Amino acid sequence: xxxxxxxxxxxxxxxxxxxxxxxxxxxxxxxxxxxxxxxxxxxxxxxxxxxxxxxxxxxxxxxxxxxxxxxxxxxxxxxxxxxxxxxxxxxxxxxxxxxxxxxxxxxxxxxxxxxxxxxxxxxxxxxx
Numbered sequence: 001x002x003x004x005x006x007x008x009x010x011x012x013x014x015x016x017x018x019x020x021x022x023x024x025x026x027x028x029x030x031x032x033x034x035x036x037x038x039x040x041x042x043x044x045x046x047x048x049x050x051x052x053x054x055x056x057x058x059x060x061x062x063x064x065x066x067x068x069x070x071x072x073x074x075x076x077x078x079x080x081x082x083x084x085x086x087x088x089x090x091x092x093x094x095x096x097x098x099x100x101x102x103x104x105x106x107x108x109x110x111x112x113x114x115x116x117x118x119x120x121x122x123x124x125x126x127x128x
Contacts, residue, residue, distance in 0.1 A: 029035065060066040079085070 061070070
């Protein structure tokens with residue numbers, strides 16, 4: 001047997017070691033301070049955003065403008081239920097939500113690392 005050849009009986013051991021090494025690498029990445037810091041920043045930012053939005057929604061609902069908007073919306077809802085406008089509004093809302101979701105997916109893909117581990121930079125990709 002040549003020096004670089006691995007005996008057949010070690011093949012399963014090598015696959016077992018590969019699995020353990022993959023698990024260890026994933027565990028190390030998951031437990032890394034950078035990942036934990038990013039998670040903390042995201043959680044803190046999202047919590048702050050939710051608090052701010054809830055506060056502003058409550059303020060707006062209590063304002064005169066909010067009360068008028070609520071009344072106008074109720075009137076509009078009654079008119080829309082009895083017309084073809086409901087389908088048009090629904091179709092436009094679906095179209096708008098689809099566009100927003102597509103853009104969010106594109107943003108998430110741009111933020112995802114490439115196979116080499118570097119973020120995708122579309123500006124440099126299109127020029128290169």
